[in-house]
Amino acid sequence: MRSGEDIVLEILGRSFTVKRPALWLAVALFLISLSVIEYRVFRLGYPLFPTSPVKAWGLSMEVFFEPTGKDGKEMEIRAGLPQSRPGEAVIEQGDLSGSLQFNLLAEGLNQIGVWSGDPEEGRVLSYRATVLLNPKRLAKPKPPGAESFPAIIADKSEQILAKRLVERYASLKAPEKLKAIGSASKGIWRNPQPDDNDLKQWSEVQKKHGAEGALEILLRVANFPIRKVQGFILAESVSTQPDRWFAVWTGQRWRPMQIETGDLYPESVRLLPLMIGDTPLVKISGAKLQEVRWTLSKQTLSKWRSHFERIQRSTRFLDQWSLFTLPKEFQDNFHILLLVPIGVLMISVLRNIVGFPTFGIFMPVLMALAFRSTGLAYGLLIFAGVVLIGYLLRRGIDRLRLLLVPRLSFLITFVILAFAVFALIGSKFGMREFMAVGLLPFVILSMTIERFFIVIEESGTLRALQTAAGSAAVAAITYKIIQIDPLQLTFFVYPELLFAIMGFLLLLGNYSGYRLSEILRFKILGEKP
Amino acid sequence: MIVRQFLSLRKAGVLGMNRRNTQYIMRFNRRSGFPLVDDKLTTKHLALKHGIPTPPLYHVISYHGEIAGVEKALGDREEFALKPARGSGGSGIVLITDRREGKFVTQSGKAISREEIRYHISDILSGIYSLEGLEDKAVIEGLIHPDQVFGKVTYEGVPDVRIIVYRGVPAMAMVRLPTRQSDGKANLHRGAVGVGIDIGRGKTLDGVRRSGAIMRHPDTGESLRDIEVPFWERMLLIAAQCTDMTGLGYLGVDLVIDKNDGPLLLEMNARPGLQIQIANRTGLVERLGMIDRAPKEIFLSPEKRVTWAIQTIAEPRS
Numbered sequence: 042m043r044s045g046e047d048i049v050l051e052i053l054g055r056s057f058t059v060k061r062p063a064l065w066l067a068v069a070l071f072l073i074s075l076s077v078i079e080y081r082v083f084r085l086g087y088p089l090f091p092t093s094p095v096k097a098w099g100l101s102m103e104v105f106f107e108p109t110g111k112d113g114k115e116m117e118i119r120a121g122l123p124q125s126r127p128g129e130a131v132i133e134q135g136d137l138s139g140s141l142q143f144n145l146l147a148e149g150l151n152q153i154g155v156w157s158g159d160p161e162e163g164r165v166l167s168y169r170a171t172v173l174l175n176p177k178r179l180a181k182p183k184p185p186g187a188e189s190f191p192a193i194i195a196d197k198s199e200q201i202l203a204k205r206l207v208e209r210y211a212s213l214k215a216p217e218k219l220k221a222i223g224s225a226s227k228g229i230w231r232n233p234q235p236d237d238n239d240l241k242q243w244s245e246v247q248k249k250h251g252a253e254g255a256l257e258i259l260l261r262v263a264n265f266p267i268r269k270v271q272g273f274i275l276a277e278s279v280s281t282q283p284d285r286w287f288a289v290w291t292g293q294r295w296r297p298m299q300i301e302t303g304d305l306y307p308e309s310v311r312l313l314p315l316m317i318g319d320t321p322l323v324k325i326s327g328a329k330l331q332e333v334r335w336t337l338s339k340q341t342l343s344k345w346r347s348h349f350e351r352i353q354r355s356t357r358f359l360d361q362w363s364l365f366t367l368p369k370e371f372q373d374n375f376h377i378l379l380l381v382p383i384g385v386l387m388i389s390v391l392r393n394i395v396g397f398p399t400f401g402i403f404m405p406v407l408m409a410l411a412f413r414s415t416g417l418a419y420g421l422l423i424f425a426g427v428v429l430i431g432y433l434l435r436r437g438i439d440r441l442r443l444l445l446v447p448r449l450s451f452l453i454t455f456v457i458l459a460f461a462v463f464a465l466i467g468s469k470f471g472m473r474e475f476m477a478v479g480l481l482p483f484v485i486l487s488m489t490i491e492r493f494f495i496v497i498e499e500s501g502t503l504r505a506l507q508t509a510a511g512s513a514a515v516a517a518i519t520y521k522i523i524q525i526d527p528l529q530l531t532f533f534v535y536p537e538l539l540f541a542i543m544g545f546l547l548l549l550g551n552y553s554g555y556r557l558s559e560i561l562r563f564k565i566l567g568e569k570p
Numbered sequence: 571m572i573v574r575q576f577l578s579l580r581k582a583g584v585l586g587m588n589r590r591n592t593q594y595i596m597r598f599n600r601r602s603g604f605p606l607v608d609d610k611l612t613t614k615h616l617a618l619k620h621g622i623p624t625p626p627l628y629h630v631i632s633y634h635g636e637i638a639g640v641e642k643a644l645g646d647r648e649e650f651a652l653k654p655a656r657g658s659g660g661s662g663i664v665l666i667t668d669r670r671e672g673k674f675v676t677q678s679g680k681a682i683s684r685e686e687i688r689y690h691i692s693d694i695l696s697g698i699y700s701l702e703g704l705e706d707k708a709v710i711e712g713l714i715h716p717d718q719v720f721g722k723v724t725y726e727g728v729p730d731v732r733i734i735v736y737r738g739v740p741a742m743a744m745v746r747l748p749t750r751q752s753d754g755k756a757n758l759h760r761g762a763v764g765v766g767i768d769i770g771r772g773k774t775l776d777g778v779r780r781s782g783a784i785m786r787h788p789d790t791g792e793s794l795r796d797i798e799v800p801f802w803e804r805m806l807l808i809a810a811q812c813t814d815m816t817g818l819g820y821l822g823v824d825l826v827i828d829k830n831d832g833p834l835l836l837e838m839n840a841r842p843g844l845q846i847q848i849a850n851r852t853g854l855v856e857r858l859g860m861i862d863r864a865p866k867e868i869f870l871s872p873e874k875r876v877t878w879a880i881q882t883i884a885e886p887r888s
Contacts, residue, residue, distance in 0.1 A: 393588055444692055495698065501760070553589035560575040563586075565783055565848055567578035 070544035077537040116327030121316030124152035134170035185266035226303035272314035396558030400492035408516035583853030598819025662699030727754030738813035766850030772802030810872035
């Protein structure tokens with residue numbers, strides 16, 4: 042008596058008596074696929090799970106302006122824009138309005154966007170950027186340069202006073218010292234307290250230079266390199282004014298400090314600097330600035346997008362031959378094209394292992410692609426409607442004794458007419474889906490209808506309906522699978538997976554075991570004692 | 571669950587579609603041989619050359635322009651069969667038994683007009699019944715008068731005998747009996763009854779309809795079992811010769827028994843269905859294996875192969 046396991050092994054062994062060349066070819070294809078992926082992941086640093094989400098922020102800026110009325114005068118708008126730096130990466134940015142000429146300039150520490158052109162061309166410009174926050178890549182920040190040691194704005198006596206006030210903190214370490222000075226700007230002095238006379242004089246200085254100026258004086262006399270920064274706190278928001286803060290160098294890194302209160306921003310707050318220095322964030326000449334609106338929104342990107350920029354610049358062979366390097370509009374086509382092999386693999390499985398009856402071999406794949414533009418429910422509805430119309434009409438048309446091709450053409454024409462009527466009804470009742478009949482899905486569904494009628498003629502209505510149901514089911518399953526975004530992305534990032542699909546198809550082509558449908562079909566034989 | 575089901579099919583030696591395709595059709599039927607069996611006209615010419623009897627050919631219509639001349643070509647023939655040359659599964663076949671007042675009477679007694687016949691021929695020429703939807707020819711041949719051996723278990727129509735021939739050796743056989751549901755056609759998928767035939771004795775076994783077992787004909791109520799098939803050895807021989815004729819190693823041969831002319835070759839099929847296993851309550855795998863293990867010398871002639879099959883391939887006597 043053999044154990045059940047042995048029998049199963051024997052079945053698999055016999056069912057998969059793969060011809061040797063096919064087996065080797067399949068193995069070779071798997072190996073190619075695997076090794077290219079391995080190379081991409083380990084050598085080129087591709088994400089192993091390209092679809093796991095990454096946090097990013099979308100910044101959009103809209104500038105509204107009005108021409109000054111002076112004819113022929115060029116206008117120019119300069120605005121501080123985000124730039125890649127340690128901890129942040131700008132993965133895409135661009136001008137959306139297109140009416141003005143747009144250039145990017147590096148100016149000192151800043152990235153400046155310059156728009157220039159005829160102000161009459163447009164009254165608004167808009168800009169978008171996606172900024173990726175990458176906490177892992179906190180490379181060493183650049184130490185301060187000369188620009189971070191601005192001349193002290195106070196006069197001699199004020200400087201002496203300020204020096205005396207901060208001297209008491211000389212023994213503190215830089216970060217602590219910074220905190221102490223910060224709280225001093227609110228009037229809270231750490232022990233030992235300064236004497237009343239000094240405090241009185243200091244409040245005069247605060248009045249003269251303002252809280253901001255006084256804080257700057259204190260920081261500068263304590264020898265902290267500082268930068269004045271304009272930008273935004275990262276939070277979902279719409280603002281018309283940028284946030285401002287001091288970035289203070291503590292010897293290791295820049296700490297952001299609130300100007301009004303002297304408090305340090307907590308570590309959990311992330312800031313997006315757009316402009317370092319006193320230059321206004323948005324400057325305009327040759328036209329009148331009306332309003333600037335910045336919108337920040339959180340975005341979830343898949344990891345491969347964050348690799349986009351890097352891959353485009355890379356000189357490595359596989360990066361240069363990546364599908365990412367195609368122009369954007371063609372990339373979209375390939376997103377779909379690469380799904381077709383998944384679709385045909387599905388069909389092969391569903392037909393040869395499950396045993397679905399379908400119209401033609403690849404018709405269900407095409408139907409699944411058609412569903413992409415109609416949506417599943419509406420696509421199935423179209424399909425059912427067309428089949429129904431066709432069936433009812435055929436009964437009547439039979440008596441007219443038309444030749445085959447004109448007869449089918451007549452039916453398809455009628456079906457198109459029905460769609461036009463549907464679309465009109467849809468527009469009357471404001472139902473968009475009724476109007477959304479794309480050309481491609483229609484052509485594909487019409488071809489399916491033709492097959493449907495031929496099956497009716499050849500094998501009867503029952504068989505035709507079964508096949509129609511089978512096709513619809515296979516198309517729906519295929520559609521569901523190719524709609525899985527992570528799968529799409531994975532194939533786009535790793536097109537070498539197509540080799541693996543070819544390998545699977547080779548193995549599947551050698552499958553000589555039973556189909557699931559045959560369990561039912563030959564049930565009577567299996568039951569025999 | 572499913573594994574257990576697969577196991578029981580395996581144990582019964584059932585040949586599945588995938589295995590039939592990969593291990594038998596792809597291995598033993600070269601593509602270039604398919605046109606020989608897909609087109610009834612080619613088959614007929616081939617059979618004629620090899621001295622195998624087929625129903626007499628009356629007329630062939632190849633172009634729409636020839637449709638008008640059909641009646642002239644028919645002359646005063648009162649009965650004939652109209653078929654698409656490349657039809658499959660019995661579709662598009664019309665059997666005419668009589669002509670009255672310019673109308674044609676079909677086998678089921680329905681009178682159809684001249685226009686309807688022309689319309690049907692036009693459909694055939696357009697390729698509506700052909701295997702790949704290609705343009706087709708219409709064939710008019712002699713009507714079969716079935717031998718009355720299956721008369722009691724036939725509802726109208728013509729019963730035919732299907733023999734699976736593997737490497738020239740008859741492996742399994744059944745007779746297909748038309749029913750009311752199959753509209754007088756001998757096609758299992760239309761609801762005809764399939765009855766296995768014991769290769770060794772030439773006697774019928776139990777029947778199957780759709781996927782269920784039956785003992786009696788659903789319309790006549792007569793027992794299907796133990797009917798002795800006449801000309802059995804001759805039919806096996808014709809089937810075996812078909813392999814030499816076509817070079818196809820896995821073949822379904824369809825024969826009819828005419829009252830006057832005896833067994834006639836109707837058509838061949840390079841992708842014969844698997845339903846025959848149900849009609850015989852036996853899987854094909856074991857039979858095909860037996861033939862693979864048969865002594866080499868039997869493959870030398872059709873006669874030897876038939877003799878071997880009759881002696882070796884025995885039905886389970888139950």
